[in-house]
Each structure stands twice: as C-alpha cells, then as structure tokens.
C-alpha cells in the first residue's frame with residue numbers, strides 16, 4: 001500500500017485534497033481526520049503539517065507527499081521533487097521598507113527575518129552576503145520590520161498585497177519560484193505504485209490545462225487550420241458527409257483557446273466547439 005503525506009492545513013491543504021479527489025482517490029471530508037485508508041486504490045493518506053511532509057518523506061516513513069518547493073528546500077530533508085503540481089504558485093523574495101534597499105548585497109550587516117531560515121542562509125551564503133543575523137519567525141513575517149525585530153524580510157509573495165499593507169517593497173531577483181510539488185525520497189528505487197499516482201496526477205494536470213477543440217474545415221484548408229492549433233498530439237482529421245469538408249479534433253491549451261478560435265475562423269474553419277476534458281491519460 002502506497003503511503004502518501006498530504007498537508008492538513010494552510011494554503012496547500014484544500015487544493016491538494018481537491019486534486020487527489022479529482023484523480024479518483026478517496027479524501028477526507030472532516031478536517032480533523034489524520035489518517036485515511038483508500039483500499040480500493042491501494043493507498044493510505046496521512047494528513048500532516050505542510051512543513052513536516054518533507055521530513056516524513058525523507059525519512060522513508062511515507063512513500064510520497066505533497067508540499068511546496070520552498071518548504072522542501074528549506075527542510076533539508078532527503079527528498080526530491082517528483083512532479084510539479086501547478087497550484088500554490090508563489091515567489092520567495094526579499095523585501096524592505098519601500099524605497100530603501102535595491103540590491104541583495106545591501107543585506108550585509110542587516111537583520112533578516114523569515115520562516116524559511118535555512119533557505120535564506122543558503123542563498124545569502126551563495127551570494128557571498130553576510131547578514132548581521134537571520135531571525136526565525138513562524139509567520140506574519142511582514143510585521144517584523146515595523147516591530148523592530150529585523151531590517152529585511154524574506155517571505156512568500158503572491159499578489160504582494162501583504163507586503164504593501166506593511167509598507168514593504170521587494171528588491172533583488174526572486175530567491176525562488178515555488179509551487180506545490182509531489183515529492184519522494186532521494187535515491188533508491190521508486191516506491192511501488194508511485195507511477196500510478198503520478199500518471200493520475202498528470203491526467204488531472206492535462207485535464208486542467210487543455211481543452212478539446214472540434215471544428216469543420218474545407219479539405220484544402222486543413223493544413224492551414226492545423227498549423228494554428230499546436231496540439232498536444234497530432235490532430236484527428238475525419239471525413240464529413242460533405243466530401244469537400246473534414247472534421248478536426250485537437251487538444252489545445254485552455255489559455256490560448258480564444259486566440260486559436262479567432263485564428264481558425266479567419267482561416268475558414270466553422271462550427272468551432274470547445275469542450276472541457278474531464279480526465280486524461282496521454
């Protein structure tokens with residue numbers, strides 16, 4: 001039975017559970033359940049603190065887990081990224097009072113507060129920058145400058161709303177681009193059954209990212225039409241009852257569907273229909 005660690009709280013928890021449910025796994029309905037067996041799929045889920053997921057995976061007590069790339073790197077656990085999952089996207093950045101600092105080198109001799117102190121220490125060492133201190137805080141790091149505990153922070157930034165509210169501004173290049181990731185233990189053989197979980201999650205990712213596009217086009221225009229639909233695979237072209245026309249079916253990126261429909265219409269395609277993909281194995 002494959003043992004999978006899932007975040008029980010925070011930003012990662014709900015989307016992780018939703019994705020596993022979409023992938024056909026039984027998921028908890030009550031936020032207090034700690035363990036959930038799904039014998040039909042031969043897996044067992046352990047709901048753990050997001051920060052602890054990598055520790056359990058690295059120690060080998062569970063076979064795989066869902067966490068953030070930033071949390072994985074900060075943990076120092078013996079675990080590696082297996083599959084990026086496309087949600088909880090964020091950047092990890094330095095910030096200081098608006099209009100004060102512009103360069104990471106200026107952190108030298110200053111105090112940096114963060115919940116990701118291992119990650120910050122490693123990054124600054126790589127840049128050859130020596131801070132006065134790295135202060136570990138559990139959360140609400142944005143308040144630390146105003147409260148006089150630090151001069152600079154390093155924190156998760158998505159929209160930047162929290163930073164702005166605290167009068168802070170990012171500076172320097174992002175330390176990291178993070179998102180939710182499926183992780184497994186470093187080295188060794190891949191745990192039995194992990195390939196099924198991986199394929200199922202990939203199926204959800206494709207279903208979310210792509211739509212199915214159908215259209216009709218005159219035979220002499222098929223090549224021109226296909227040229228504007230960069231599909232996942234080669235398009236399916238079938239004859240229509242009217243022998244001069246063909247029906248084309250292709251997977252296209254959801255984000256580009258309107259631009260592609262406009263371009264197809266201009267080429268001469270008609271009856272363009274888009275349908276959502278519910279699940280997939282490609």
Ligand SMILES: Nc1ncnc2c1ncn2[C@@H]1O[C@H](COP(=O)(O)OP(=O)(O)OP(=O)(O)O)[C@@H](O)[C@H]1O
Pocket residue numbers: 009010011012050051067068069070071088089090139156157158159178179
């Ligand atoms: N606003 C956000 N947007 C996107 N991802 C985020 C956001 N805040 C946190 N994350 C991601 O969530 C993970 C942190 O999970 P964790 O549950 O510890 O933090 P949290 O969401 O801040 O929860 P809490 O504050 O309730 O402890 C990291 O991978 C981080 O990048």
Ligand SMILES: O=P(O)(O)OC[C@H]1O[C@H](OP(=O)(O)OP(=O)(O)O)[C@H](O)[C@@H]1O
Pocket residue numbers: 011138139140141142155156157158159160161162163
């Ligand atoms: O750029 P934004 O869209 O504002 O999002 C980023 C904020 O979201 C998270 O905080 P959370 O609300 O989880 O509080 P925390 O600091 O206590 O973790 C993160 O730690 C940042 O503070």
Ligand SMILES: [Mg+2]
Pocket residue numbers: 010139
């Ligand atoms: Mg938080």
